[in-house]
Amino acid sequence: MDNIYYPRDAVLTDIKEETPTIKTFCFKLDEPLFFKAGQFMQLTIPGLGEAPFTPSSHPGKLTEMEITILRTGRVTDALHYEVKVGDHLGLRGPFGKGYPLDKFKGKDVLIVGGGVGLAPLRSLIYAIFDRIDDFKKISICYGAKTPEDQCFTDEFKEWEKKPHTSLHLTLDRPHPDWEGTVGLVPCLLEKDIIGVDIKNSYVVSCGPQIMLKFVTYKLLEVGFKPEQIYLSMNRRMSCGLGKCARCNIGPYYLCKDGPDMCYADIMDYPNVFE
Amino acid sequence: MNIFFLPESKLRNLIETLMGRGRLFWTRQKEKSITIEEVDEEYIGDYKIPDLRSYDTFKNFILPLRSKVAEYPDEKWEDIEETPEKTVLFGLKACDVIGIGLLDKVFLDDPDYIDPFYKKRRESLILISSDCSSVKESCFCDLLGNTPYVSSGFDINISPVSEGYLLEAGTDIGNEILKELSLSKADKKLIKERDNSREKVAKNLKKQNTKYEKPFAKDLSDIVKEGYESSEGWALGSTCVSCGACTNICPVCYCFTLFDRVDTEGKKSKRFMVWDSCQYKGFSQMSGGMNPRFPMMERFKNRYYHKFFRFHDRYSEYKCTGCGRCIDNCLGGIDMREVLANIKILETISG
Ligand SMILES: Cc1cc2nc3c(=O)[nH]c(=O)nc-3n(C[C@H](O)[C@H](O)[C@H](O)COP(=O)(O)OP(=O)(O)OC[C@H]3O[C@@H](n4cnc5c(N)ncnc54)[C@H](O)[C@@H]3O)c2cc1C
Ligand code: SF4
Ligand code: FES
Numbered sequence: 001m002d003n004i005y006y007p008r009d010a011v012l013t014d015i016k017e018e019t020p021t022i023k024t025f026c027f028k029l030d031e032p033l034f035f036k037a038g039q040f041m042q043l044t045i046p047g048l049g050e051a052p053f054t055p056s057s058h059p060g061k062l063t064e065m066e067i068t069i070l071r072t073g074r075v076t077d078a079l080h081y082e083v084k085v086g087d088h089l090g091l092r093g094p095f096g097k098g099y100p101l102d103k104f105k106g107k108d109v110l111i112v113g114g115g116v117g118l119a120p121l122r123s124l125i126y127a128i129f130d131r132i133d134d135f136k137k138i139s140i141c142y143g144a145k146t147p148e149d150q151c152f153t154d155e156f157k158e159w160e161k162k163p164h165t166s167l168h169l170t171l172d173r174p175h176p177d178w179e180g181t182v183g184l185v186p187c188l189l190e191k192d193i194i195g196v197d198i199k200n201s202y203v204v205s206c207g208p209q210i211m212l213k214f215v216t217y218k219l220l221e222v223g224f225k226p227e228q229i230y231l232s233m234n235r236r237m238s239c240g241l242g243k244c245a246r247c248n249i250g251p252y253y254l255c256k257d258g259p260d261m262c263y264a265d266i267m268d269y270p271n272v273f274e
Numbered sequence: 275m276n277i278f279f280l281p282e283s284k285l286r287n288l289i290e291t292l293m294g295r296g297r298l299f300w301t302r303q304k305e306k307s308i309t310i311e312e313v314d315e316e317y318i319g320d321y322k323i324p325d326l327r328s329y330d331t332f333k334n335f336i337l338p339l340r341s342k343v344a345e346y347p348d349e350k351w352e353d354i355e356e357t358p359e360k361t362v363l364f365g366l367k368a369c370d371v372i373g374i375g376l377l378d379k380v381f382l383d384d385p386d387y388i389d390p391f392y393k394k395r396r397e398s399l400i401l402i403s404s405d406c407s408s409v410k411e412s413c414f415c416d417l418l419g420n421t422p423y424v425s426s427g428f429d430i431n432i433s434p435v436s437e438g439y440l441l442e443a444g445t446d447i448g449n450e451i452l453k454e455l456s457l458s459k460a461d462k463k464l465i466k467e468r469d470n471s472r473e474k475v476a477k478n479l480k481k482q483n484t485k486y487e488k489p490f491a492k493d494l495s496d497i498v499k500e501g502y503e504s505s506e507g508w509a510l511g512s513t514c515v516s517c518g519a520c521t522n523i524c525p526v527c528y529c530f531t532l533f534d535r536v537d538t539e540g541k542k543s544k545r546f547m548v549w550d551s552c553q554y555k556g557f558s559q560m561s562g563g564m565n566p567r568f569p570m571m572e573r574f575k576n577r578y579y580h581k582f583f584r585f586h587d588r589y590s591e592y593k594c595t596g597c598g599r600c601i602d603n604c605l606g607g608i609d610m611r612e613v614l615a616n617i618k619i620l621e622t623i624s625g
Pocket of ligand 2: 513514515516517518519520521553603604605606607608
C-alpha cells in the first residue's frame with residue numbers, strides 16, 4: 001500500500017540564484033509527476049525535515065520541477081547553504097486543489113504577487129499562457145523591496161509580449177533611475193493602473209500574509225467582491241493530507257482545501273490574516 | 275444477534291482463549307486507578323472487569339506516541355514495512371469503542387488518503403468491550419447522545435449479569451471466538467436483566483448531568499462557531515496553562531507532526547510521526563514569527579472548535595466521546611461541560 005508519509009526521490013540538477021535570499025532549485029524526477037498550478041509539494045532534506053513549497057515551474061513539465069525558495073529558517077537555510085547539485089532530496093505531493101483555472105474562463109485575470117510570492121504564480125502564469133485565448137486581459141502586478149529582490153526579471157520581457165497581457169511593477173526602495181511605481185503592492189491596484197474590467201474578472205494573489213491582507217482590503221475598496229478574490233493562504237503544515245490538523249482556517253484545511261482559498265469562503269472565520 | 279451466557283467461573287476460559295489470539299492488554303482496577311496493562315497470568319483467577327473506563331486511553335495502540343514512517347538509508351528513500359503483532363484489547367468501554375470509530379474516520383475511511391500504518395495496526399486489533407456498571411463524575415457520554423454501552427464497533431461485548439456475563443459478537447472474529455467457547459444461549463430473563471442494568475447506569479448518568487442537558491441539546495457546532503467571541507464560556511479557560519494534558523489523554527485527539535532525524539551513527543535518516551498538541555505554542559508557529567494562534571485563548575478555543583465545529587463539518591460527528599478524561603486531568607481545573615454550557619451566542623442586532 002502507498003505510504004503517504006514517504007517522499008519520492010528527487011535529484012537536484014541545478015540551483016539558480018534569483019536574489020540574495022531567493023534561489024530556484026531544479027529537480028529531476030524518475031517518474032512523471034502531474035500537478036496543477038497552485039498545488040504544493042513537501043520538500044525533504046534527509047534527516048532535517050520537510051517544508052511546503054509550491055512549484056514555480058510549468059505544470060506541463062512532468063519529470064522536471066523547479067521550486068523557488070526564500071531563505072527563512074532551518075530547512076530553507078540548509079537548502080541555500082548546504083545542499084549541492086547531484087544531492088538526492090525527497091518530494092511528497094502534490095497536495096491541495098490548485099487554482100480553479102476553468103472558472104476564470106472568459107474573464108480578466110489579475111495576478112498579484114509580492115516577493116517570493118511570484119514563484120507559485122509563475123507556474124500559474126505559464127499555465128495561463130498555454131491557453132491564453134481562454135481569458136480576456138491578463139494583468140500581472142508584482143512588488144518587491146528593492147530591484148535586487150525581484151525574482152524572474154529575465155522573463156518579464158517575454159511575459160509582456162504575450163497577447164492581452166500587461167505587467168505592473170512596484171518597488172519599496174528603488175534605485176534613483178527607477179521610473180516605475182514606488183510603494184507597497186496595494187498601490188498598484190488603483191482602477192486606472194490595472195486596467196481590468198472589475199466586474200468580469202478574478203484576482204489571484206500570493207505573498208506574505210500582511211501583503212495579502214492589505215491587497216484584499218484594497219481590492220474590496222476598488223470594487224472587487226470577495227467571491228472574485230483567491231488568496232494563497234499560509235499556515236504551518238506537516239502532513240499535507242488533511243490529517244495532522246494544524247493548517248486550518250474555519251472548517252478548512254489549507255493543505256487539502258487550499259492553499260488558494262476564495263476570500264468569500266474564509267472571510268467570516270477567526271484569525272484569517274493573523 | 276445471538277447472545278451467549280458465560281458463567282463467572284469461565285471468565286478465565288474467555289481470557290485464555292483470547293490470549294491465543296494475540297497479546298492481551300486488559301483494564302484492571304489498581305487501588306484507586308484503572309490501568310491498562312498486559313495480562314498477568316497469575317492474576318486471571320482473581321480478575322474482575324472494572325466498572326468504569328480506564329484512566330488512560332487505548333489511543334497509543336492505534337496511534338502510538340511515536341512511530342517510524344520512513345527511512346533514508348543510502349541514496350534512496352526506503353519504504354518501511356511494519357507488521358504489528360496481533361493484539362487483544364480487553365475492557366474497552368463504550369466511549370473507547372466510539373473513540374476508535376472516530377479515529378477510523380480520519381485515518382481509514384478517508385477516500386483520498388488512507389494511513390497504511392494505522393490500517394495495519396487497526397487490523398491487528400481485537401476489541402473486547404464491556405458495559406459500564408457505574409458512572410464517574412466526569413462522565414458525560416450521554417450529553418453527546420451516546421450510552422454507557424455499545425451495540426457495534428466491538429468484536430465481542432461483555433455485559434455483567436448475576437453469576438456471569440452475557441457475550442455478544444459484533445464481527446466474524448467475535449463469532450468464531452464465541453464458538454470456540456461453546457457457550458449456551460442466554461435466556462430472556464438474563465437479557466432483561468442486562469437491559470435493566472444498562473438502563474440503571476444510563477439513568478444515573480443522566481441524573482448527574484441534568485444541569486447540562488439544556489445547553490447540550492443545542493447544536494454544539496453552532497455554539498463554538500457562533501459563540502467564538504463570547505466571553506462568558508471561554509473565560510473559564512483562563513486558567514489553562516497550555517500543558518496539553520487534555521489532548522494527550524483524549525481518545526480522539528490525533529494531531530501529529532512529522533519529524534525527521536538522523537540516527538546516532540549518522541547514517542540513516544528516519545521520519546517519525548509524533549503526537550502533537552494544538553495547545554502548544556509551536557503547533558501553528560510559522561517561520562518569520564507568524565502564528566495565527568499565538569494567544570493562549572486562541573489555542574484553548576481551537577480544541578473546542580476542532581472537536582465540535584471543524585470535525586463535525588467534515589465528518590458529521592463531534593470529535594468527542596464524553597469520556598471526561600480531559601476533565602480529570604486538566605491542570606487548570608477546567609470542565610469541558612461548563613465551558614460549553616456557558617458559551618453565549620451573541621445575538622446580532624439585525625435591521
Ligand atoms: C502551501 C505553501 C506553499 C509555500 N510555497 C513557498 C514557495 O514556493 N517558496 C517559498 O520560499 N516559501 C514557500 N512557503 C513557505 C515555506 O513553507 C516556509 O518558508 C518554510 O516552511 C520555512 O521552513 P524553515 O524550516 O526554513 O523555517 P523554520 O522557521 O526553521 O521552520 C518552519 C517550521 O518547520 C518546523 N520544522 C523545522 N524542522 C523540522 C523537522 N525536522 N521536523 C518537523 N518540523 C520541522 C519548525 O518547527 C518550524 O516551526 C510555502 C508555504 C506554504 C504553506
Ligand atoms: S489540560 Fe487544561 S490546562 Fe492543560 S492544555 Fe488542556 S485545558 Fe489547558
Ligand atoms: S498539513 Fe496536516 S492537516 Fe494540513
